Amino acid sequence: MSEYSPPSGDIVVLHEDSDLLVVDKPAGLLSVPGKGAALADCLLSRLEAAFPTVRLVHRLDRDTSGVMVFGLTAHAQRHLGAQFEARKTKKTYVARVAGRLAPKSGEVDLPLIVDWPNRPRQMVCHDxxxxxxxxxxxxxxxxxxxxxRLFPHTGRSHQLRVHMLALGHPILGDELYAPETAAQYPRMMLHAEELRLSHPESGRGMSFRQPAPF
Known part of the structure; x- marks a missing residue:
């Protein structure tokens, strides 16, 4: 992985109420702090400065951009976390991948596990x-x-990246799974475009969308 050089600039807020905070995470910024002072700058710490009660619900990879939701109360965090755990949220991503992907639509059903000698890489493992x-x-x-457009029905680490690689069409600009393309692109071409969920207090269905910047 390249040296951590997080982007500057304000975080775009897509929605805020007494329970929810929804933002557009920029590519290149960690969702949560890594180990050591050099990896302390992250989306969560930046949001805490403006929203002291903000609570983590889910994550996006460092080099993925797009829609992320946070809870602003303990109840909202638990409720939203349960929705993710029960796969009641609906997530849509946009990606640019190598080569002509055919057919026009389909599914990848491949089990994943961490590739321990090469972590944080993940890999397909049928056993x-x-x-x-x-x-x-x-x-x-x-x-x-x-x-x-990619529709993850499960939430495994690096799932979209490994599944596209397994199809023979890796995500362009991915330093970890398609390093030969990284120099040709300013970032990894993966963006969380839309997130659908139920409001933790009202139960009302909500949809948050941010178009891909590429």
């Missing part, structure tokens, strides 16, 4: 991996690359 399922739909494609 000991945890179930992981991803749907895809091609938006447009050329021989060089495809623009796709």
């Amino acid at each position: 000991n991996g945890k179930p992981a399922l991803t749907g895809w739909k091609v938006m447009k494609a050329s021989d060089a690359e495809s623009r796709v």
Whole structure:
């Protein structure tokens, strides 16, 4: 992985009420602090400065951008966390992947496990991996690359990145799984475009969307 050089600038707030905070996480910024002072700057710490009661619910990889939700109360954090755990949230990502992905839509059903000698890499493992399922739909494609929407039905670490690699169409700009493409792109081409969930107090269905910046 490249040296950590998080982006500067304000965090874009997509929604705020007494229970929820929804933001657009920039690519290159950790969701939570890593080990050591050099990795202390993260989305959570930046939000804590403006929203002292903010509580983590889920994460996005450092180099993934897009919609993230936080709780602003202990109850909201628990309620939202339970929705993620029970797979009641609906997540949509946009990615640019290498080559022409065919057919136009489909699913990847491959179990994943951490690749211990090469962590944080994950890998497909049919013997000991945890179930992981991803749907895809091609938006447009050329021989060089495809623009796709990805629909994770499970939430395994690096799931979308490993599943696309397993299909033979790695996400462009991914330093970990497609390092040969990293120099050609300013960032990893993966963005959390939309998140659907139920409000922890009212139960009302809500949808938050931020178009991909690439």
